[in-house]
Amino acid sequence: MAIAEITTKLLAAKKDKGITFEELEKTIGRDETWIASVIYRQASADMDEATKLVTALGLPESTAEELTIPPLKGSLEPQIPTDPLIYRFYEIMQVYGMPIKAVVHEKFGDGIMSAIDFSVEVDKVPDPKGDRVKITMCGKFLPYKKW
Structure with a gap:
């Protein structure tokens, strides 16, 4: 990066x-x-x-x-990320990306989650077995239009 x-x-x-x-x-x-x-x-x-x-x-x-100045967005190189934390997000999407997509489509229909009308929160959740990372993503649903 x-x-x-x-x-x-x-x-x-x-x-x-x-x-x-x-x-x-x-x-x-x-x-x-x-x-x-x-x-x-x-x-x-x-x-x-x-x-x-x-x-x-x-x-x-x-x-x-x-x-x-509006930036050029997208900071990751096209190869698999090597930073361990960023790689875990890549791994999460490799494992859960299709299941999440299936659930989103079942609940909302054919469309995507906006990364423009979007927020993300990172929280620390204390746990006796080791603190946990809680990430909440909230994006507007954008249905694909028909023409």
């Missing part, structure tokens, strides 16, 4: 300041995962959001403008 220069700069500033995505959520007023997607240049911020982000990270305000 190629990391944009601006992403490297933002992540370094975030680390130097010791700021979490959750803290940025409180400062900017947007979900922590959305903020991470702006930093990784998978989403664009408006100027107010971008200014709040770079200010919180102690970067020059001039840095904000780049975060308002």
Whole structure:
């Protein structure tokens, strides 16, 4: 995965300041995962959001403008991902992708889940056998039209 220069700069500033995505959520007023997607240049911020982000990270305000440019989305290379966490999502889709698709079609009909009108939340669920990762994806259903 190629990391944009601006992403490297933002992540370094975030680390130097010791700021979490959750803290940025409180400062900017947007979900922590959305903020991470702006930093990784998978989403664009408006100027107010971008200014709040770079200010919180102690970067020059001039840095904000780049975060308002609509990015080229899709950061994964076309081969199977090798990062263990990202690979697990690939593995999940290999194992459960078709079953999830079948259930979605049974409940909604022929269509897709929007990745535009979409949100994702990442939560930590304490468990005595080891904490669990809870990921909730919520996307608008878009039926295929007939013509």
